[in-house]
Amino acid sequence: MPNPTDLKYTAEHEWLREDGDVATVGITAFAAEKLGDIVYIELPRVGTTVSAGSIVGEIESTKSVGELYSPVSGEVTEVNDAVVGSPELVNSEPFGAGWLVKVRVTALGETMDSVAYDTLTGA
């Protein structure tokens, strides 16, 4: 699955899409593939203040646990209840229906563009 060129990426394999001051955050296809079948997702509550680089959630596959790092600082405005109920969405549509949280951004963490992320992941 190619990495969309209109997204920003982190070294921890999150992606973010900026829309005004709100960023939608998910994990990349590369991360989902490495984890294997995702069976449990824990996300922060709406209203939680998060800071860039901090752990805000957990993503468990049959084999392992991955931590979700927030790529931005700000306040969580929405979480994707659909992936909590159907974690496999993150495997099937990591850049679409498998998004995880939306954050009203006060500061961006360190990100890279899709070219740099392609290089990082050998895509």
Place this chain on the structure above:
Amino acid sequence: MTENLRQSPLASAHRALGASFTDFAGWDMPVRYSSDLAEHHAVRTSAGLFDISHMAEISVVGEDAGRFLDYAVSTQPSVDPVGRAKYSLLLNEAGGVLDDLIVYRLSDTHFLVVANAGNRFVVFDELVARSAGFAVEVRDQSDETAMLAVQGPRALDILLATPTLSVDGVGASAEASGTSLTELGYYRCTPGSFLGAPVLIARTGYTGEDGFEIYIDAQRASELWTALLEVGEAFGLVPCGLACRDTLRLEAGMPLYGHELDLATRPDQAGLARSVALSKPGDFVGRAAIQQGTPTDAPVLVGLVGDGKRAARAGYEIFSGDARVGEVTSGALSPTLGYPIALAYVDPSVGAVGTALEVDVRGTRLVFTVTALPFYSRKKI
């Protein structure tokens, strides 16, 4: 990176199937081909094909082979009939577990010892050292031997439908060999052939389902792999990686060396006292320590089940009230059962079935209840 890892003789077949790989005991092995959950369910409902060529095969040949193994391992292979497979332990003098093995009797004077990949050299070196004074030759055949497993309720149908695979002494035709494979009992093995290559077919496995493990010359392995996949497709056979092998064995309550078994663990702690033949005549390595008994407060292996979806994983601590009473050794959200299951060593005072304990799941204490093993057993027809 990968150039330091050992390659299976089937590596190119796995790449062609799009497998993801993992370093397993120094081997570059398929962890999954598509979805480890789908592969897991295929084994429970139809069948899965595994490459387990990383396993170690050590042959023991000679006039004293049976008597030697009686001394070297925990069971009594000398009294097993030809064609019997026996789950056995390699103990050290202190009664600790060096590895768990399957010992196959191939003839009066020939046994095959199958060990875990990570313990290949430990087992081989120990067997050689213990063979002093016995008329026996211990040979490591791991490099030239491949091992495939067909596991699942359709496994027998698939082998019967593979015309190029036959069982010796019954005739080459599929019908004739079929009769014999149908009658091959659990933990029994038979020699056979595949397109002229000798094979050993055993009704053994590590999934909790009916199935077979097939040993073949490494150079012929890819032909057999391809033949089984082609024939098996109509039966729902899919290639399966090590990820689902682990969740399958966990549901079946089977120990994994390095998790449930190690040097510090004695067989009875792991519920494996029956795999130590204390009644056999003569000495064997570990006998004195085992006969002294295990301290009554030594941790015991139990099964744990939880609610919800969060798995208790290897290394997580277990509490009863404020007291730390044990540690998880393997755990996952059970794909078949839909709830978390775990194997754990706990203080025997909290080891009774039905005891409610708490597991520290990354800072949150979740209730798990001690349950009888296995978590899953197939319906016997």
